[in-house]
Amino acid sequence: xxxxxxxxxxxxxxxxxxxxxxxxxxxxxxxxxxxxxxxxxxxxxxxxxxxxxxxxxxxxxxxxxxxxxxxxxxxxxxxxxxxxxxxxxxxxxxxxxxxxxxxxxxxxxxxxxxxxxxxxxxxxxxxxxxxxxxxxxxxxxxxxxxxxxxxxxxxxxxxxxxxxxxxxxxxxxxxxxxxxxxxxxxxxxxxxxxxxxxxxxxxxxxxxxxxxxxxxxxxxxxxxxxxxxxxxxxxxxxxxxxxxxxxxxxxxxxxxxxxxxxxxxxxxxxxxxxxxxxxxxxxxxxxxxxxxxxxxxxxxxxxxxxxxxxxxxxxxxxxxxxxxxxxxxxxxxxxxxxxxxxxxxxxxxxxxxxxxxxxxxxxxxxxxxxxxxxxxxxxxxxxxxxxxxxxxxxxxxxxxxxxxxxxxxxxxxxxxxxxxxxxxxxxxxxxxxxxxxxxxxxxxxxxxxxxxxxxxxxxxxxxxxxxxxxxxxxxxxxxxxxxxxxxxxxxxxxxxxxxxxxxxxxxxxxxxxxxxxxxxx
Ligand code: 4UW
Numbered sequence: 052x053x054x055x056x057x058x059x060x061x062x063x064x065x066x067x068x069x070x071x072x073x074x075x076x077x078x079x080x081x082x083x084x085x086x087x088x089x090x091x092x093x094x095x096x097x098x099x100x101x102x103x104x105x106x107x108x109x110x111x112x113x114x115x116x117x118x119x120x121x122x123x124x125x126x127x128x129x130x131x132x133x134x135x136x137x138x139x140x141x142x143x144x145x146x147x148x149x150x151x152x153x154x155x156x157x158x159x160x161x162x163x164x165x166x167x168x169x170x171x172x173x174x175x176x177x178x179x180x181x182x183x184x185x186x187x188x189x190x191x192x193x194x195x196x197x198x199x200x201x202x203x204x205x206x207x208x209x210x211x212x213x214x215x216x217x218x219x220x221x222x223x224x225x226x227x228x229x230x231x232x233x234x235x236x237x238x239x240x241x242x243x244x245x246x247x248x249x250x251x252x253x254x255x256x257x258x259x260x261x262x263x264x265x266x267x268x269x270x271x272x273x274x275x276x277x278x279x280x281x282x283x284x285x286x287x288x289x290x291x292x293x294x295x296x297x298x299x300x301x302x303x304x305x306x307x308x309x310x311x312x313x314x315x316x317x318x319x320x321x322x323x324x325x326x327x328x329x330x331x332x333x334x335x336x337x338x339x340x341x342x343x344x345x346x347x348x349x350x351x352x353x354x355x356x357x358x359x360x361x362x363x364x365x366x367x368x369x370x371x372x373x374x375x376x377x378x379x380x381x382x383x384x385x386x387x388x389x390x391x392x393x394x395x396x397x398x399x400x401x402x403x404x405x406x407x408x409x410x411x412x413x414x415x416x417x418x419x420x421x422x423x424x425x426x427x428x429x430x431x432x433x434x435x436x437x438x439x440x441x442x443x444x445x446x447x448x449x450x451x452x453x454x455x456x457x458x459x460x461x462x463x464x465x466x467x468x469x470x471x472x473x474x475x476x477x478x479x480x481x482x483x484x485x486x487x488x489x490x491x492x493x494x495x496x497x498x499x500x501x502x503x504x505x506x507x508x509x510x511x512x513x514x515x516x517x518x519x520x521x522x523x524x525x526x527x528x529x530x531x532x533x534x535x536x537x538x539x540x541x542x543x544x545x546x547x548x549x550x551x552x553x554x555x556x557x558x559x560x561x562x563x564x565x566x567x568x569x570x571x572x
Contacts, residue, residue, distance in 0.1 A: 052413045053404055056397040057462055058256040063249045063400065063427055067218035068225055069140050071248045072287050073100050079263065079290050085129035088268075088296040088307040094129050096290070099136075105207040106137025111214035113190065115168060117142040120227060122161050122169040122188070123274065124148040124179050126297035130194050130203055131273045132283055134170045139225050139244075142216030146227040146239065147274035149479070150175060151539040157182025164227050164239050164434065173197045220244040227434060228276050230373035231482040232443055233453035233471035239434030240276075240373050249427035250280060250376035251288050253398045258285070260342070260384040261315065265291035268313035270299050276377040277347055277478075281369070282317055301325050305335040312339035319347040319478030320354070321510065323366075327357040340364050342384070346371065347478030349466060351509060352392030359391075370394035370466055372452055374443065376428040379403070379452075380464050393465045401426035404449065405456060408470055421470055422456040423449040472563060474503035474513050479541040481513050486544060487561075489537050490515060490530070495523035500553045500561045504546060504570050514546035516566055518553060 064071060073096075080097035087093070094102070115121060121138045123145055125131055138145040146164040148157060157178055161169060168190040171179040176197055183191050196202035225244045229237040267286040271278040286293035294311045296303060299322065308316060318326075323345060326332055343358060346369040355366045367384075368391055371377030382395030389395055397403050404413055405420030414420040429450045432440035444450050453471025458464050474481040483501035490499035498518040503511045517530055527547035534544045554565040 052415055053402050054397060054458055054462065055402060056399045058396075058399040061252050061255060061399045063245070063252050065220055065245075066248060067139070067220055067223075067244045068247050068284070069103075069136060069218075071251065072136070072284065073103070076100060076290075082263070082290070083292050084287060085132055086292060086294045086311060087129050088294045088303070088311065092129070096287075099129075099132065099287075102133045102207055103136045103140050104213045105209060106133055107140035108211040108213050109206045109209050110137060110141040110143065110168075112209065112211040113168070115141055115143050116214065117216055117223070119143040119168075120146050120164045120166045122146050122148055122164070122166040124150060124152070124157060124169060124171040124175055125194060125274075126150050126172065126175075127269055127273050127278065127295040128172075128194075128297060129293075129295055131295070132287065132293075133203070134194070135273070135279075135283070141214055142218065142223070144224045144227050146229070147279065148229075149274055149539065150272060151479075151541055152178060152182070153537070153539050154178045154181040154185065156539060158185035160229055160237070160239075161186035161188050168192070170194060218244055220248060224431065226279070228274070228279070228373050230276075231473050231480055232372075232374055232433070232439065233451060233473070234439055234442055235472065235484040236482050237480070237485075238436050238439055241431040241434055242376050243431050246376045246428050246430060247280060247284065249400065250378055251285055253400050253426075253428060254281075254285065254378055254381070256399055257378075257381045257383045257395075258289075261285075261289050261291065263290040265289055265315055266311060266313045266339075267291055267293050268296070268304075268308060268311075268316045269293050270296040270304060271317055271319065271347075271478075275347075275479075276373040277317070277319075277371070280377060281344075281346075301329060302331060305332060305337065308337050308340050309335045314339055314341040315344065316340050316342070317344045317346070320345055320350045321477045323350065323354050323358050324508065327354055327361060332361070337362055337364075342367055344369060348475045348511065350391065352390065355391040366391050368394050370454075370464075372454075374430045374450060375424060375452075376430070378428070379422075379424050389463055393463050395464065396462055397464065401428065403458075403464075405458060406451075408455075416458055416460050419455050419457055419467060422452045422454050422464075422466075424452060425449050474501070475511055476513065476541050477510070481542050483513065483563075486513060486515065486534060486538070486542060489534055490517065490544075493525075493530070493533055495520050495525040496530070497521075498553045500563070500566060501544065502563050502566050502570070506545065512545040513542070514548065514570070515544045516548050516550045516553060518550060
């Protein structure tokens with residue numbers, strides 16, 4: 052049974068992302084596009100487009116064009132948008148890296164993506180420089196300047212011609228973010244211009260309250276698809292103002308909402324905990340914040356209600372996945388009747404099915420099934436990984452999300468479980484296979500498996516089940532310290548249990564559902 056949006060299909064223009072966002076900014080050239088929330092410095096749409104042109108010209112002069120991949124490793128600032136859209140304007144592909152990544156993580160992504168160049172900032176150089184060196188990337192730009200590296204102003208100060216590249220929206224890869232998807236390790240997600248353009252246009256009917264008056268707080272990172280598309284690109288598409296913050300710190304977050312009167316604030320669920328409970332929230336005038344929008348992990352409905360009551364704002368929720376560019380479901384602005392414990396309705400131009408993972412049979416209203424989606428926002432595939440692509444998108448084009456959902460008679464969808472391996476810590480992806488590989492390098496660990504469990508605050512955290520080597524007396528703290536010394540902070544193991552043997556199938560695959568059952572018991 053195929054479920055569809057309550058909204059009629061929308062027309063998806065056959066244009067590049069640049070054409071969609073900046074094709075005609077005549078009416079807004081003098082209006083502010085982006086504000087640096089830290090310094091208050093702003094750039095207008097006219098300045099933004101001019102800088103994007105200079106960036107594209109500089110890249111073309113360096114030999115970057117169609118088919119080339121360029122990395123961005125930077126916290127959110129207005130210049131992120133300049134670099135990102137400059138890369139796309141040059142016809143190249145942007146691969147966005149998690150700012151928390153270790154040098155090895157950086158090297159791995161740059162290498163896997165085949166990146167030719169990297170943009171970063173001085174504070175991230177300690178990981179960026181060795182990562183780029185290991186991947187053989189020698190052209191590194193440090194946006195705010197560092198000795199021995201070109202800076203953004205130096206790059207933009209050029210009079211090269213803007214390259215005229217012809218983008219084929221349905222074929223050309225605009226971005227290559229990395230995601231574990233439903234299987235093992237992070238893979239490059241090939242999103243075409245059409246994928247990104249489609250998802251922005253598909254969200255139009257959902258976001259009926261937004262427009263040029265909208266002021267978005269962008270603290271969720273632009274390297275992740277949620278920040279990239281829902282905050283940065285959608286903010287620019289609607290002609291709004293995007294206020295950037297480089298990291299989440301509650302006082303700064305609250306100050307910027309109050310000072311810059313941001314009416315749309317996008318968060319992941321852990322921020323809702325702070326907004327519901329922290330006493331300093333009362334010290335700020337947050338009355339401008341009309342809508343708080345949560346996504347990337349399950350939102351607790353009681354928590355959401357507590358925030359709504361305390362701050363008097365609407366709390367809303369969306370659901371998506373990197374591989375879907377990313378939005379597939381959201382609560383429409385105009386539907387105050389929909390519970391924030393749900394992810395709302397299906398977006399236009401998208402078909403959905405719910406399929407029983409055990410039998411492969413479609414299920415109907417009120418029954419649990421794995422969510423499958425098909426539409427113009429579904430990725431082209433994983434880079435250089437036909438096997439993983441085939442395991443995720445079937446022959447008929449259905450993307451299997453690995454999430455379990457229920458749809459009610461009114462077409463409202465709730466996400467109720469996850470059947471894939473992926474762990475989400477504060478909305479960040481944590482691939483268990485990566486942690487298992489690290490654990491197995493410890494001489495006192497014979498075997499290990501990692502799953503997501505709920506901590507005392509209801510937060511999902513990675514937990515390791517560990518089999519000690521004979522005679523080893525290693526304890527949980529030592530295991531956690533060992534992992535923490537080698538992985539990015541969001542990937543730390545936060546609970547450990549010692550066990551006699553890891554449950555495995557006859558084929559040697561870890562039986563995660565047995566570990567989950569053990570955890571529940
Ligand atoms: N409830 C339960 C949710 C939810 C969720 C995501 O890192 P990725 O690939 O991508 C994201 C995308 C987040 C996002 C997209 C569109 C949108 O409107 C919005 O909110 C405003 C957020 O995180 O991880 C994808 C996986 O994250 C889980 C789910 O398991 C999914 O497959 N996930 N959103 N609301 N779980």
